[in-house]
Structures are given as structure tokens and as C-alpha cells.
Amino acid sequence: MADFSERIKELRLENGMTQTDVGNIIGVKRHSVYTYEQGLNYPEVRNLIILADYFKVSLDYLVGRTDNPEVNR
Numbered sequence: 912m913a914d915f916s917e918r919i920k921e922l923r924l925e926n927g928m929t930q931t932d933v934g935n936i937i938g939v940k941r942h943s944v945y946t947y948e949q950g951l952n953y954p955e956v957r958n959l960i961i962l963a964d965y966f967k968v969s970l971d972y973l974v975g976r977t978d979n980p981e982v983n984r
Contacts, residue, residue: 914975916950921975922966923948937961 913921921935923944923954930944937958946952954962963973 912975912978914950915953916948918973918975919944919962920948922962922967922968926966933962936965 913968919933923930931941931950934941934944935953935972937981939954939958943952943954947954952971953959955958959970967982969976969982970978971977
């Protein structure tokens with residue numbers, strides 16, 4: 912199962928986005944997204960929620976707790 916750093920990079924690339932694009936969605940600089948993808952840092956909870964909503968995946972999928980991207984609402 913992928914962890915958050917792998918998952919965020921995978922979602923970013925699948926959607927043809929740059930690190931700057933992802934940073935703009937959550938209001939952080941490109942370097943912050945780089946540190947997320949390297950597993951050196953993690954976004955705040957509110958930014959995790961924004962990313963999960965943007966990519967239309969569950970929080971559990973985004974953080975690597977499941978391989979099922981379905982949002983359970």
C-alpha cells in the first residue's frame with residue numbers, strides 16, 4: 912500500500928499537475944509540496960481535506976490507509 916508521499920505524487924502526475932499547481936490549491940509554496948512528496952513533511956489536516964476533495968478520493972486513500980479511492984459519503 913502506498914503512503915501519503917507516494918499517493919500525492921501519483922495523483923499529481925495522473926492529473927498532469929506540477930508541484931506548484933498542487934501548492935496553489937492548498938495555498939503553499941512548491942517547496943512544501945516537494946517535502947510532502949519526499950516524506951519529509953505533511954500538510955495540515957485542513958489541506959489534506961482540500962486535496963482529497965480536489966482529487967475526489969477519500970482521506971484514507973490519500974494518506975495510504977486503503978487502496979480504495981472511493982469516497983464514502
